[in-house]
Amino acid sequence: MPLVIERFVLGDFQTNGYVLWDDADPTRTCWIVDCPYQPEPMLDFVEKRGLKPSLCILTHCHCDHVAGLAQMRLRLGPVNTICHRAEKDFNEDPNLNLSAFIPPAVVAPPPDACVGGGEMLELGGLYFRVLHTPGHSPGSITLWCPEASTAIVGDTLFAGSMGRIDFPTSDRDAMHRTLHQVLLHLPENTEVHPGHGPSTTVAAERSGNPFLR
Secondary structure: OOEEEEEEEEOOOOEEEEEEEEOOOOOOEEEEEOOOOOOHHHHHHHHHOOOEEEEEEOOOOOHHHHOOHHHHHHHHOOOEEEEEHHHOOOOOOOOOOOHHHOOOOOOOOOOOEEEOOOOEEEEOOEEEEEEEOOOOOOOOEEEEEHHHOEEEEEOOEEOOEEOOOOOOOOOHHHHHHHHHHHHHHOOOOOEEEEOEOOOEEHHHHHHHOHHHO
């Protein structure tokens, strides 16, 4: 498949930021998915590869996924940022993005647009469906590309684990529904790219993740 995904482990929270592009697309258009603290290695990569970011898509708006947005815009220009509408105010509110509890407070640029789930987004010749996958946070989203058997899931599902549900805006019941009615219903060969830690597959998590039994 022409989809290329580069992962960058960034900042003290070891948050995954991703750069995606269609290698068959001559325009070199790319997406940035999440923009963590200390995003310089990811931004350097975009510049050195001559990639042209059209969107920065936030899987959710906790501080460790949005803290680098201002630096991204200083380096790469006015890249449009999107998130789920349930978290449209998180970037600018340290209480909502959780940085009030782990200073210094993060006040990141607000999103340019919001999604609600169900949208189809095009990258080169590839299409990603936006899945609303709340639980860890109310506006968590997954980017699923059936053609490339790929899902970028943020902090909802990890290799052998799942996202925290003890934050003020977390929801245990919503997480259970998301995991069992959405993510585990994706095809078994789907490669899962989480917000922290290594990639995995739906098949591996169905068979071996103790939090999904």
